[in-house]
Amino acid sequence: MGKYILAVNAGSSSVKVTFYTCDNPPRAIADAQVSGITAPPPTFKYQHGETKVKDELKEKLNTPQDAFKYILERCFKDSELSEVASERDVAYICHRIVHGGEYHEAVEINDDTLHHLEKLEDLAPLHNFSALEIVRFCKKELPSVKSITCFDSAFHQTLPDCVKTYPINQDIAKANGLRKYGFHGISYSFILRSVAQFLGKPQEQTNIIAMHIGSGASMCAIKDGKSVDTTMGLTPLSGLPGATRSGDIDPSLVFHYTSEAGKLSPASTKEMHISTAEEILNKQSGWKALTGTTDFAQIAVDKFPSEAHKLAFDIVVDRMLGYIGNYYLKLGGKVDALVFAGGIGEKSALLRRTLVEKSQCLGFAIDAKANENGPRDDEVVKDISQSSSQGPRVVICQTNEQFEMAYTTIQSRA
Ligand SMILES: Nc1ncnc2c1ncn2[C@@H]1O[C@H](COP(=O)(O)OP(=O)(O)O)[C@@H](O)[C@H]1O
Ligand SMILES: CC(=O)OP(=O)(O)O
Ligand SMILES: [Mg+2]
Incomplete structure (x- = not known):
């Protein structure tokens, strides 16, 4: 072999x-x-x-x-x-x-x-x-x-029924598998192990609010090492906006956007079927639709190039802030760390600073210099909390989905 x-x-x-x-x-x-x-x-x-x-x-x-x-x-x-x-x-x-x-x-x-x-x-x-x-x-x-x-969905199998169930006809929901699944779980599993190790706690006692923010973006509330809520749902479309994804919208919006919503999109093939609505909300929305760029590095800058860039940034901050509050409550205020991960979470000091400043009332505080410098290449978890802070830690975790898959494979076969 x-x-x-x-x-x-x-x-x-x-x-x-x-x-x-x-x-x-x-x-x-x-x-x-x-x-x-x-x-x-x-x-x-x-x-x-x-x-x-x-x-x-x-x-x-x-x-x-x-x-x-x-x-x-x-x-x-x-x-x-x-x-x-x-x-x-x-x-x-x-x-x-x-x-x-x-x-x-x-x-x-x-x-x-x-x-x-x-x-x-x-x-x-x-x-x-x-x-x-x-x-x-x-x-x-x-x-x-x-x-x-x-x-990606396996990590979220622990979601409680009241979180994963959509309030729709349950016979139809069960027959068609319509529920919240949640994604980015390979990354959350890496984040949980790395952050627990960094904090010196067993995973089963670790409570974190984790954010995987890349061109696809999601957040996860992890209580005693288990996913208890996450922002994505039946598909990776719901929750936070992404580079080309709308995130949460009123579901009726699609029918007002186009009368073709339910028809197959021209991007469909014989083997792969996507509706026009799915194509629009997954591929033609998000910060690309607002600013013309999928590159968040061009949006998250101190001096916004245009009002549209500022709006895109403010929308991302608004939605993330809402979930920080939501998940803080779901963890009963017992939060060990707020964790930034994913391409944007790991690289955008401005996004981290803005969110942490707006979450001050929950006890989060960062060290400006540690935040600006970010992690070294070989630093998996970096603490960017203010040293005098008695509140929960604020950390950056350089997540690694490929490593997590290889690691899982070795563990299960050891
Ligand atoms: N310095 C930065 N500030 C803000 N965003 C950044 C920065 N550097 C890279 N990014 C963004 O990170 C995103 C890619 O993240 P990543 O997690 O690699 O995405 P994915 O795996 O979903 O394709 C891109 O939108 C990119 O522009
Ligand atoms: C689940 C998901 O959205 O993945 P990605 O961020 O890689 O698109
Ligand atoms: Mg990704």
């Missing part, structure tokens, strides 16, 4: 792959990513030891599956990465699957599990379809390698 693990994080516009050893904990040996699949030309980024490559690609890579094939070929052929040169060197491929339905933990792919996951494809077509295309590719082209699927 091979000695290495490939962890694959497939999104709609990028595919990230990290190669790990099978040590406990796993050690990363190389990182490769293709981004810009939906906004060509795609770019290829690769890092292995001291080698760093960034290429604009001439190849047409139309789908995440094409991008994954490209990454695999380049890495297998790279003489500097001789450890992983063919299927024989790989023990496991771990795939991030956003929607895992009722699955509580990672599963190995076989005909049964794949069939079950294919039935869930329509619940999260924008995420699951790409990831499953890669799973199907691996099963066919790398048949000796075990594929493990890790689910």
